[in-house]
Amino acid sequence: MTANHTPQVREPLVHLSRRTEFSPLRAWGVRLAALVLGLIVCGLAAFLLIEKLQQNPGRIGDFYYAFIKGSFGTSRKLWKMLKNLSILLCIALALTPAFRMRFWNTGAEGQTLMGVLGAIAVDFYFGGKWPEALLIPVMLLAAIIFGGVWGLIPALFKARFNTNETLFTLMMNYVATFVVSYFLVIWVPSGSSSLAKLKYGKLPSVVNDYFLIILIALLLTIGLYIYLNYSKHGYEISVVGESVRTAQYVGISVPKVILRTMLLSGMLCGLTGFLIGSGLDQTITTESVGGQGFTAIMVAWMGNFNPLMMILTSGLIQILNQGAAQISQDFNVSGALPDVIVGIMLFFVIGCEFFINYQLHFRRAQSKEAVR
Amino acid sequence: MDNQLALQMRGITKRFGSVLANNHVDLDIYRGEILAVLGENGCGKTTLMNMIAGIYFPDEGQILIDGREVVIRSPKDAFEHGIGMIHQHFKLVDLFTAAENIVLGVHEEGAFSRRDVNARVTAIASKYGFSIDPEKKIYDMSVSEKQTVEIIKVLYRGADILILDEPTAVLTPQEIDRLFQVLRVMKADGKSIVIITHKLNEVLEVSDRVAILRKGEHIATVSTRDTNESELTEMMVGKKVDLDIRRSDPVDAQPRLVVTGLNLYDAEGVHVLKDISFTANGSEILGIAGIAGSGQRELLESIAGLQPLKSGEIIFHNPKKNKPVTFFHKSLRRVEELAGQHAFHDAAGNPVSFAGMKKKDIQKLVNDGQVLFNEDELINLRDKTPLQIRELGVRLSFVPEDRLGMGLVGSMGITDNMMLRSYRKGPHGLLDRKKPKALAERIIEELQVVTPGTQTPVRRLSGGNVQKVLVGREIAFTPKVLMAAYPVRGLDINSSYTIYHLLTRQKETGVAVLFVGEDLDVLLALCDRILVMNSGAVSGIVDARTATKEQLGLMMTRTDRTRKEAV
Numbered sequence: 001m002t003a004n005h006t007p008q009v010r011e012p013l014v015h016l017s018r019r020t021e022f023s024p025l026r027a028w029g030v031r032l033a034a035l036v037l038g039l040i041v042c043g044l045a046a047f048l049l050i051e052k053l054q055q056n057p058g059r060i061g062d063f064y065y066a067f068i069k070g071s072f073g074t075s076r077k078l079w080k081m082l083k084n085l086s087i088l089l090c091i092a093l094a095l096t097p098a099f100r101m102r103f104w105n106t107g108a109e110g111q112t113l114m115g116v117l118g119a120i121a122v123d124f125y126f127g128g129k130w131p132e133a134l135l136i137p138v139m140l141l142a143a144i145i146f147g148g149v150w151g152l153i154p155a156l157f158k159a160r161f162n163t164n165e166t167l168f169t170l171m172m173n174y175v176a177t178f179v180v181s182y183f184l185v186i187w188v189p190s191g192s193s194s195l196a197k198l199k200y201g202k203l204p205s206v207v208n209d210y211f212l213i214i215l216i217a218l219l220l221t222i223g224l225y226i227y228l229n230y231s232k233h234g235y236e237i238s239v240v241g242e243s244v245r246t247a248q249y250v251g252i253s254v255p256k257v258i259l260r261t262m263l264l265s266g267m268l269c270g271l272t273g274f275l276i277g278s279g280l281d282q283t284i285t286t287e288s289v290g291g292q293g294f295t296a297i298m299v300a301w302m303g304n305f306n307p308l309m310m311i312l313t314s315g316l317i318q319i320l321n322q323g324a325a326q327i328s329q330d331f332n333v334s335g336a337l338p339d340v341i342v343g344i345m346l347f348f349v350i351g352c353e354f355f356i357n358y359q360l361h362f363r364r365a366q367s368k369e370a371v372r
Numbered sequence: 373m374d375n376q377l378a379l380q381m382r383g384i385t386k387r388f389g390s391v392l393a394n395n396h397v398d399l400d401i402y403r404g405e406i407l408a409v410l411g412e413n414g415c416g417k418t419t420l421m422n423m424i425a426g427i428y429f430p431d432e433g434q435i436l437i438d439g440r441e442v443v444i445r446s447p448k449d450a451f452e453h454g455i456g457m458i459h460q461h462f463k464l465v466d467l468f469t470a471a472e473n474i475v476l477g478v479h480e481e482g483a484f485s486r487r488d489v490n491a492r493v494t495a496i497a498s499k500y501g502f503s504i505d506p507e508k509k510i511y512d513m514s515v516s517e518k519q520t521v522e523i524i525k526v527l528y529r530g531a532d533i534l535i536l537d538e539p540t541a542v543l544t545p546q547e548i549d550r551l552f553q554v555l556r557v558m559k560a561d562g563k564s565i566v567i568i569t570h571k572l573n574e575v576l577e578v579s580d581r582v583a584i585l586r587k588g589e590h591i592a593t594v595s596t597r598d599t600n601e602s603e604l605t606e607m608m609v610g611k612k613v614d615l616d617i618r619r620s621d622p623v624d625a626q627p628r629l630v631v632t633g634l635n636l637y638d639a640e641g642v643h644v645l646k647d648i649s650f651t652a653n654g655s656e657i658l659g660i661a662g663i664a665g666s667g668q669r670e671l672l673e674s675i676a677g678l679q680p681l682k683s684g685e686i687i688f689h690n691p692k693k694n695k696p697v698t699f700f701h702k703s704l705r706r707v708e709e710l711a712g713q714h715a716f717h718d719a720a721g722n723p724v725s726f727a728g729m730k731k732k733d734i735q736k737l738v739n740d741g742q743v744l745f746n747e748d749e750l751i752n753l754r755d756k757t758p759l760q761i762r763e764l765g766v767r768l769s770f771v772p773e774d775r776l777g778m779g780l781v782g783s784m785g786i787t788d789n790m791m792l793r794s795y796r797k798g799p800h801g802l803l804d805r806k807k808p809k810a811l812a813e814r815i816i817e818e819l820q821v822v823t824p825g826t827q828t829p830v831r832r833l834s835g836g837n838v839q840k841v842l843v844g845r846e847i848a849f850t851p852k853v854l855m856a857a858y859p860v861r862g863l864d865i866n867s868s869y870t871i872y873h874l875l876t877r878q879k880e881t882g883v884a885v886l887f888v889g890e891d892l893d894v895l896l897a898l899c900d901r902i903l904v905m906n907s908g909a910v911s912g913i914v915d916a917r918t919a920t921k922e923q924l925g926l927m928m929t930r931t932d933r934t935r936k937e938a939v
Contacts, residue, residue, distance in 0.1 A: 226802075230802050230803055231801050231802050231803065232795055232796065232801055232802070232803055233801065235788070235791065235795050238781070238783075238784070238788075239781055239792070242783055242784070243776075243777055243778065243781060245778040246778050246780070246781055248678060248758070249676070249758065249772065249778050249779065250758060250793060251677075251757055251758035251759030251760075251761075251762065252759075253759075
């Protein structure tokens with residue numbers, strides 16, 4: 001009777017369940033392990049890809065040393081890393097209020113570029129005519145207004161017509177690029193379309209060229225952390241993000257919150273644009289933001305939309321970038337290798353979050369449990 | 373039971389991740405009987421039956437049919453063994469007719485003949501006493517008709533064991549009677565009927581035996597005629613439960629909310645509220661009964677300021693007679709305006725006039741509580757947003773049907789959820805979490821909310837605890853009107869009674885309570901008056917102390933035509 005009883009449908013080999021409680025300490029342990037594992041895999045990849053390493057396996061130590069040297073080798077490299085970290089962090093911070101509201105703003109690239117344009121336009125037309133003490137604040141103001149308007153336009157359409165904000169903000173990036181191209185054609189009629197570095201409107205140097213930028217990023221992080229977690233506006237953002245119906249139920253005006261938050265998001269992008277335009281470049285190209293508007297999306301997500309965590313995530317990305325660049329310099333390999341290394345590391349770092357949020361149950365392990 | 377065994381379950385165990393849904397359950401089903409599977413929400417009764425119906429596969433244990441062990445891997449296997457399940461949520465194609473739905477997926481020899489199928493469907497229907505039109509489209513059917521299609525679908529496939537999951541949840545008393553009649557005919561025909569339910573009175577009315585499940589375990593199977601309500605409850609809950617709602621008589625019931633001629637159209641232009649008029653009194657629970665989707669939700673949302681009304685008035689009677697006016701919700705100008713309309717008198721009863729007085733003196737007089745209202749204040753809530761309603765000083769609380777999607781924010785802790793109503797208080801832009809935290813701790817203690825802490829996201833709490841948090845917050849607001857939509861849906865018996873007692877206590881403190889419910893027994897036991905809704909209109913208001921379930925059922929379902937005939 002039982003001979004033919006072999007149920008073919010069994011539980012799958014592995015199944016997942018969401019972890020309910022996981023101590024932060026253990027979570028950080030998992031993250032650290034992922035980092036170490038990533039570095040090991042990077043080393044293995046390096047053996048496959050770098051000829052010099054194959055000829056002389058003893059140089060593997062140099063390989064890992066280059067990772068650190070890229071960001072910490074000299075004080076100049078350290079400052080550069082902190083500067084890059086700050087710019088990336090500022091854009092990620094700008095995105096955070098919108099993301100907490102579940103408004104998927106993919107337009108930070110364009111909003112920041114518009115900020116650069118605002119600052120440089122004022123510099124171009126009034127540089128040298130106005131004293132620096134007037135010029136720079138007006139550049140800042142223009143940058144914030146340009147970025148804010150660029151953020152507000154998709155929000156208006158979202159609030160009024162419920163358009164899809166992801167596509168809308170993405171498209172606005174291209175529009176921003178073309179607006180910049182248009183002005184470059186006007187400003188540089190000679191045909192090269194590259195604007196020479198402007199003489200005026202440079203953010204004053206305190207300690208060094210980068211210190212002020214880093215300080216602003218730090219203040220912005222703390223300010224935004226307080227705004228999001230301890231202010232009434234921040235609370236409204238969280239409620240709207242979680243459930244529009246709940247927001248309506250307690251009398252929060254959802255369109256108002258969307259408009260206000262996206263204006264803020266755009267304005268902060270504009271501020272970052274000012275830091276790039278006035279603090280670093282004193283010129284503009286269509287590539288002034290250089291894709292950081294998109295990298296910042298990842299920084300914000302990896303940082304769990306927590307401004308303090310985002311210092312770590314933007315730092316990680318920056319250290320990886322500079323480390324990988326150092327490796328390609330030291331081992332005289334170019335091309336895709338830095339991207340491969342950064343890619344491997346991010347795979348492990350992002351992938352480990354899965355193991356923090358979910359638990360795997362294997363079939364065999366479970367039947368043992370059942371016996372017990 | 374000297375009947376023949378139809379199906380046996382031996383040591384059935386089912387896990388979902390770390391949750392043990394069924395733990396070594398043994399259950400016998402006989403031919404020609406109605407077995408009730410009784411248990412609270414989440415006790416694993418549906419999971420258990422889903423394993424016979426081929427939806428889930430047990431981790432451990434055996435299923436025997438007619439003494440032979442079988443493997444049921446899919447609903448198709450289940451049908452081959454003569455098992456059919458009627459799920460709580462119907463699985464029908466709206467655009468098809470009844471007959472088309474019934475034959476869907478059945479492999480028969482020869483060409484499909486509409487006439488043959490119709491004839492067979494009609495034959496099954498008349499054999500067991502159903503009434504069905506095989507040519508009727510599903511989208512034209514009432515819930516009860518859809519259920520009939522589901523049952524015939526199972527019979528058409530030759531099922532001998534029928535499992536019905538909460539079959540009465542959406543039916544009116546008359547429809548329930550009809551269903552039970554049909555079930556008895558099927559039983560006499562030798563079929564085995566299993567009904568999954570948590571309603572005791574139905575168990576006692578229709579079943580032969582009752583199997584009680586609690587937390588995934590089979591507690592006992594008893595013969596229905598040897599048991600009673602309190603014994604079953606005790607087995608179901610695990611301890612003695614007081615099933616008395618203890619309704620008190622209203623004291624000095626005064627009109628609190630007067631609704632007249634409410635009309636509402638939804639976004640698609642459907643007339644969802646039709647000329648609704650009623651009065652809700654203070655110190656009274658007004659029940660709102662009706663088939664699900666008859667406009668109950670829209671009515672409460674209209675009052676709460678969440679729906680744009682076409683016409684009608686919602687007048688709130690603020691019980692201010694002989695009470696002092698304050699600047700809490702009124703500006704100095706508004707107070708002066710009201711004085712001009714002779715709205716006030718002083719402590720001695722003389723009319724108050726501010727003529728020729730300085731602003732400072734008026735303010736002092738008001739702040740000293742020397743200016744009293746002549747009459748209750750009337751405030752029209754029509755076209756006001758929830759925020760405006762609150763700013764007018766109308767203390768209106770609303771426990772919506774969708775707790776986590778509307779009443780609370782699932783990802784936030786209890787403290788942050790307490791703030792939802794009050795976070796705007798305070799002069800500056802920063803939040804004050806002290807008072808909400810104190811309130812959260814008070815509610816956790818007073819209502820015995822089971823939670824790891826005030827920071828734990830409310831989404832992680834069980835249904836009953838979520839509801840306690842929501843009701844607790846709305847009551848903490850010391851409302852004058854408290855509206856609750858299906859506040860005990862999905863709750864266990866203990867939590868349900870906690871909510872009933874809370875509502876009764878609110879009524880006793882003078883609050884006008886509006887209670888939208890689905891269980892007519894509860895409505896009749898808890899409320900003072902019951903308003904019955906029928907497709908968006910009020911079909912009558914009855915005294916809950918004298919009305920019967922049958923009367924309510926008729927009012928819930930009769931159409932305009934029958935209403936006219938009745939006149």
